[in-house]
Structures are given as structure tokens and as C-alpha cells.
Amino acid sequence: MDTKVREADIPTFDDVMAARERIAPYIHRTPVLTSSYFNELSGAELFFKCENFQKAGAFKARGASNAVFGLSEDQAQKGVATHSSGNHALSLSYAAGRRGIKAIAVMPRTAPEAKKAAVRGYGGEVRECEPSTAAREAMLEEVVACTGADFVHPYNDHRVIAGQGTCSLELHEEVGPLDAVVAPIGGGGMISGTCLTMSHTSPSTKVYAAEPKNADDAYRSFHAGEIIEDDAPQTVADGLKVSLRPRTWHFVSNYVADVLLATEEEIIEAMYLTWQRMKIVIEPSSAVPLATILKNRDLFAGQRVGVILTGGNVDLKKLPWMQS
16 A cells, blocks of 8 residues: 655644634533542553543544535535444534535444444435445445545544544643553544644653554554555454554554554453443443553553543443343
């Protein structure tokens, strides 16, 4: 894959600030919670940025809203389209609904039914495909060719990355300088936005990416120095199955301190403990950062650490600890 990106295609901190103003009427400024239990367990002082309380239940409402409300009137009338396993699809449908335009989401047939239902609930149209990146991209190409809709990529889009950067901007404003921030990584939109914001607001803060061991393409890419793709990995963290793309690789390769891995069992345990101890609903992808912090206690002990809880869209009838 060609990983070269033109400088004009890389969002700047000015883009993050513009995104904050643009999306303010359409998103929540989400709370930051703390837990003495997790502080003791980790040996660190943890600050949980709760995007599970965000509009549409996930941080992706930020990037999606920035893209939708940045469209010209002429382009907006043709609608928007994307491919997504869930949270970006429902977030784009939410934003499109607020603007009164059409949204089409290409989703793998294996995506959680709760997320497909949410897309339809926000007025979006779901088109199902086989569960691989290649199948998603092929169907999306057909949709755009037929409709003229604006393709809002789930993460390899400067508008989306700038929107996601507003999350860590709020975190920094609320709790001040941190020693580290840990966020999940799939395609890299949230990590890219976090790197972009932290490199300007708190350059000494280290940004760590947290990834399922079963879908460790970002880890392998980071250590190989080039994008390594994994087309259809199997992990309980359904939001983290996609691979990096050139714009997100730019931030990962230049700003991320390390990519940390968690097993399926560690992810489920961290999710369960969060529900049990903090009394909040998070999805498996959101539990990966905490899982890696608890696994790497010596790395974070004694530090002030931001933890991005990216979403809370989970099928309550199919919780991972209930599966045989």
C-alpha cells in the first residue's frame, strides 16, 4: 500500500479548533470519571473520558458531525455514505439526520444487530456485505457511483480525524497535563485525533494505542515501519477489526509511543469490571485501553493517565461474559 500522504491532506490543530465550533450544537461534552478501585488496581491515577455517553453512543459522532456539517449545500443534497462495522455508520446516520440528508451505510452482515438497528433508527439505510474490508470497500464504491453521495471514510478522512481530536481537547481542558493517554486503535481515527491534539496542547504526554491481540495489525505495522493489513480478524472488540490507512498511519508512525495488546479474556474482564465497579455501560472496544493498562502496570504506575472510553453500543442480550 502506498502510505504517502500530501501535507494538504493532513489535518492541523486549527482544523480541530474549527471542528469544535462546528459540531458544538450536535454533540455532548462528555464527562470525565475517576475510580479509586481502578487507581489502586493499576497503581496510576486514571481519568476516564466517557464517550459512551456521547450522541449516538460513541466518539464517532464527533468526526461524522464535522464531515456532515462541513459539506456545501449542493453536496449535502446528494447525501453521505460510508462503510462501517457499526459506530461510524450510526454516527453518520445521526449527523445526516440532524442535517436532514440521506445516509447509506455499508455494514458487514456479522455486525451487531443492535448497531444495525441504531443506524435505521437514526434514519440511515443499511446495505449488508460480507465481513471483510475488501467487500465493504467494493460495495461502498458502487453506492457512491450510483448516488453521488459524499464518502465519509470511518477514519482515513481529514474531517473525521479533526473531529475526533476534539475528544482529547476536552480531556486536556478538564484535567490538565497528563503523563499518558491510552485509546483503542482499529483504523486509527481516534488515535490520530488524540496525537494531533496532544502534540499541540501537551507535547510531553505520551499517546499509547491499545489493540486486541487477535487483531494486532497496528502492532505489527508499528514494529515493521509500514502498514500491514489484516482483512477479517476475529475479536470480541468488533469496532477494532479494520486496518490503518495512510492518513492514520502518518500519526501512528510519527506520534504514538507504543501499541499495547490485550487478549480476548483480558478485554472481557476489563469490560466486566468497568460495568461492575463504575456502573457504566461500555462496549468491548472501549475496554481494551483499561485491559492494557492493567496488563502493563509497571509502565503506568505513579502516572496521571487519560483513558478514552470510546463507546457504549452493545447488545445487552449478547454480553461477552454470557457467551458459552
